[in-house]
Amino acid sequence: MEKSNGRNIRFSIRKNNSLLTTDHFEIAFPDQNTLLISGTLESAQWAMNHILRHYAGVEWILPEECGMSYTPMNTIKIPRKKIMVDNISYPVSRVDANWTGWWTQNFRRGLRVDHDLVFHSFPDEKYGRNNSWPKAILPVLNGKKITALPDPERPRHYWQPCYSNPETARIAADNLIEYLDRHPDLFGVSLGTNDNGGYCECSECLKMDKGRSNRSESYYTFVNRVLEMVCTKYPELIVSVLAYSHTYAPPSFKLHKNVLAVMTIDVASCVSPEIMARHKKAIDQWSQKSSMLGIWDYSWGRPYFVPRMYVEAHSEILKYMQKRGGKLYFGENNCCDGFEGPKQYIVYRLLWNASEDPAEIAKEWYERCVGKEAAPYLAAYYKIWNDYFAGPAMKTPWFQSANSVYMTYGDPSHAFGVTPNDIVRADEAMNMVVKLAKTSQEKERAALMMRHWEYSKLLLKIYGVGIYDITGHISTPEQALALLRNAAEYPLNMQKYKEIGEIMIKDRNLNRFYTSKAYISEGYSMIYKKYDTAVANAVLASSAFANDPRVAAELRKTALDPRQPPLIAALCKTFSEAPEKQKNILAGGDAEKEVGKAFEIHPQHRVYANLTVTEKFSSGGRKSFEVKNEGHDALFWVLAPAMPNTTYLAMFKAFIPAPSAEGYLEATLYAEKKGRNQQWRNLPPLKLSGGIWQNFSVMTTTSSSSDSVRLRIYLRKFERGECIYFDDIKIIEVQ
Template sequence: MKKLFPVLCFLLTALPVFAFQLVKDRKPAAVFISSPSVPLRHIGAFNQFLKECSGTALPVEKQGIGGKNEIRFNIEKRSMENEDDFSIAFPEKNVMLITGSEISVRWALNRILEDFAGVRFVFPGKNGAHCPKFSDLDVPEKTIAAHPSFNLYREFYFNEPEWGACLNEKQWNSPNFFNHNMWRIFPAEKYSGPEWIDKVMPLRNGKRFVPEKKSYSLWQPCFGNPATVDEAVKNINEYLDAHPSMKTYSLAINDLGGFCECEDCLKQNGGSRKNVFQKGYGNFSNLFYAWAGKVIDGVLKKHPDIFFGCCAYREVSEPPDFPIHKNLIPVLAIDLYSMCDKAARASHERYISAWKAKAPTLGFWEYGYGLTPYSLPRIYFGLQAEILKYYHASGGRVLFVESQCYSDEGPKRYLYSKLAFDVNADPHKLLKEWYEACVGKEAAPVLAEYYRLFNDFWLGDRVRRTTWFQPFNIYLPLDRNGAYLYAFSENEMKKSRQLIEKVVSLANQYGDEKQKRRAAKIRLYHDYYEALALKGGSTVMPLSGKISTAAEAVSLIEKLPVLFQSTQRLIPVSNQLADLELAETYIVPRWHKQVFDKLRINKAFCPVILFFDSILPFTDDPAVCGALEKLAANPEIPEPFQRQTRGFIVRNTAKNLLSDSFSPEDWKRSYAATVSREKGPDGKLRFKVTSKGGWTAAVRTVPMNPGRNYLVRITVSFSGSAQESCAVRPLLSAVRDKDGMAMQSYHTETRRFSGGKPYTFEHAHFSLDSSAFAFSKGVVYVIFPELRKNQSVFIDSMELFDITGPPGETAAGR
């Protein structure tokens, strides 16, 4: 018998796998068997791609047809934990049985298209899918089963819905799974009334705080009062009763803190606690997570299958001293890219481990942005795969990627989706398949090299040496003109251009029509990125981002006309891109159009704006002044920009537009700060800025008119030693009359100054187009991103100058 056993095993493993035929000679060899529970939209999507491949679609029948294979469905109602599972089996001859939920049967059909028809969902839109041509299609009669890695939630911000369905993305079940939601649970218009204010509204500085109607920031309910538990349970149950399909609900705190300071809240929190992981904020985790557990217990009595989410953020970012409720999923906000820094990764891993010890299930909020806030494709494929696998091993079952649905970063979004469904998938295989499907086998290796260039750039040492690289922040600075651009060399600029042109050439020579279109689209994005990068200082600014001598300032000024010419390409290229994306997208809801419209640049932009702060310290130097005069006289530079350039030189003759008086109304837009007036050590009046913790901005309303150019000069200080430092960043913006929104903002790099002595800096705002929107005032932001709660800094002086030069007049003539 021992001798027969290996033989028997060999015979069993050698049994043939039969083929289930779907298409034969470009005609249907199978039919779908429909029932009221089968979503016909899923069958329709499958047939759309099958027809593009084979020229035929499978009929949909209520019962079988003699001689045809049958595809049947077993639709099950499932909990959120397993509603994405599916299986494909062959229980009897000529029958394929797809078992899953109403959602997951689509994932099964996608699997058939990808594994056996060779379809690849490369990009969103009408030319996004690669559909190879064939006459016959067989599926091996072998059981397939799947359980997604991030099974509770896989979603992408601003996605194209149909593309998301093709990539098995799990869409929102609730409008608020883990976003700020306390303001909805406790609407201010009800709970600020006399019956509720002492029970629900927070005690702050000895008084009950009353938020504005529908305000979702700067306040939290009184979590220490049992009435807030009862009211939350009642209100959530009412919502779930009215929305029976909901499987999730958000218990996320409101934005920007504002916790109650009453005796009950502080006692239940264990006193005033420090935040270890997000320094600068308080720590109310014990109070909040205990309150959340009581609320969840109350809701589950009526709605036992609901999952609750919250954002582990600011004052509740730290895990509490006890395990949280098993139905509560804290979502940790981390920029995955920051994990390329060893020290930041170690810090993030300590944070995740601390949470893993208190919560059975975690979520992760990833900042996977590319084009909108950045000016180069932000690629890091290997790191993507490695960290998503680590997140899953740490208990991650929820993934939210904040990004846009452009095609600018190639396979980056595709890879996120594929790895979210299966973190153990081979990223190298996924990328190879994507490249070949995108532009054809001949062009694929070159396209891979093109994206590898950007991958190596972002993971290289030069980017980490710029002032932009701040990996301990929740996310890296979202800045199109960030100093990371200074790390992108002229050689990398030339090499990337050569590679993308070669990709287009090979795709045109060997690819199909869609592959040619996709290659052309990637090149159009490259044109856009290239102009953005040049505009932002790539290839001309030193890695430090600082101009150290007058000679360096002259050299930079001399290069600006070339940069100006290149940035003019942004106008046609940006509009081509927006038109192309909108034309190719299947579904264009209003918000989707707004996303693509953000690509558009309709006004000329002068690079000198971005480098003003670097040039400014040297504008009294005769050589620098001469270079600016030459730039202002350059006929290739439009007159508005010539006037800007003249303004640099004449700024010292302008009059200060601001008074020394203090009006609280002028400072009411301040963010997480109180601003007061006091005498300094020298007896002069100064503005005192006291932080409420974390990112703080003292915001002053100032006079400003369309078509004028302004310079703000600010002196700041703080009472500390010379060894201590403080970060500050200015911002000067026009305020739109229609809605009070700050517009036309030009960001600058964060500066650091030492304690004990004043620090003076300048920043400019250029208002080129008075027709874009109406405004009659502006705001000066003085941003202090690292202040502790109750820490004070001082604005010793603030001056505002109109530096608009007269048309055609030189500085000397003026």
């Protein structure tokens, strides 16, 4: 209670009982001296924000410290009239940018959407320790009812309960009720399926599902049965399910009214009219079966090099779904800062009120951010990227992933359509923003926006954007030369990059995100990141023109530059030598003969994948290696004897006829001693675009005790039956 001159601000906190009404609040004046805020623990915050926003001119427009825009004032005047807020467009859950602290100001995490079955419905804690899983729930896999989980260390992977069995639902309901009894403040849970397939193949399940590809009938039957039991005791409970992979299609019947079906959409991919139409159709179909819907959006900002803006699509999809029962939004986006300008802010406003005009919100945002005069230039800057992602980016290899569940956010080819003119225009716009910002708040935010642009510009530079063609290839010695001259500036560019990073991590709101181990190791943080691989790839690309004397001279020059990372110097040295002088220590990597002894599926993985030589596809010659997946992660590896204290470069080409929904590769080259691995690295996912051969290369340096190197290519999350092709596998001694 706050007292001043006999006047009070009173809070009346009601007990929450439903996720649908958590955000509701009321501001009233019951008598001359009292301002009464009524709401839940969560919505009391919204009421305070409402007062600050409407009567003190406050707005939280960016996650950074300078992101609170306000007008200094001594007294706040609030008109004496009742305010009721009880109509929020997406009331159940609104989350974007997992990591940032800013979202607590604007968003609210209400409901989990996850592979949670073994968390509360079939608790691993209860059954996992002594393998006492009830027989009824265990599925038939590969013709046999399993007696233990496929991977007890990862209980939510590779298996599904036998969904058709009513006993499975009864056991889940009993466990869930027990769990809810212990958590009286919980109003929602997730019944999302386990991950990575493993659907039951018993005759009842197969009969219900009429086959193996679409498992919606048995799964949603299970969901309805569970809710009929649980919701008699907990009528307000909201249960999320994932319309995803094998349960993507709606079932033939209506879902229980407490189910909220979450659909996976990379909303920015809806820039393509066909993709927009496809998602709208899916929303229509789902809205016939489920009274509540949600979106799992892959709204990734960083690691894209430039802001991935397409707010029109967000507005259109959010509005469309809201009219058809949309209640939840989850943006999978680990970008913790203001790199994407107004994007997250606009999404937040639309989630609160989907009928707002995004252009109006954007205009307000730009003016608040840098002031009226500078605003048009900041708007022009973001329009460059909006237009880029709505135009040229759609012609890059990256855009092929628009047909997958999510777009491949780690693929640098997304930027290969950016032109030098785009960069000049962005520079001009941002210079004007800095010049025209007036107040100290505006100046601070203009400087911040400029830093974000400088960061983007450096990445575009380091990745050789503007030199490669839009498909990420080069075709002339001039391009090779330009790439190498660009590589020569890499040490200088990294110096500038580090300087920007050092300013950024000082931000008091975001320091803990930028510097958190997880954030850095996942590669989301710009801080402490290196781009040696990108530059090495540029050297690899230019090496195709090493017989041009100018290219050879540039390779020799970079090889001798002491500022270059050893990897790049050594690579340049390797390629400045004639190909026949390069020491390829691996025979048979062109797959033209049978599968050589060096090429294997890991012995323990041979039930998960099969390796052969085929003539179906090849990148050179007539044949390539084919790895056929059996619906489980597998490891394809290649062994070559090696020298101690030596750097090796492994190169291979990979191909998949059509992009995989979730499948990706991880590749690495590790030193070994007597068949024992000596190294370990965190591996970035390598997504295959589909329909084109892609080059990959990995390097390593052996230790004094190493006797061999092993190229490891992990095949992750591919579906049963998907085939990956490999060709031109080489392991070259670099230095």
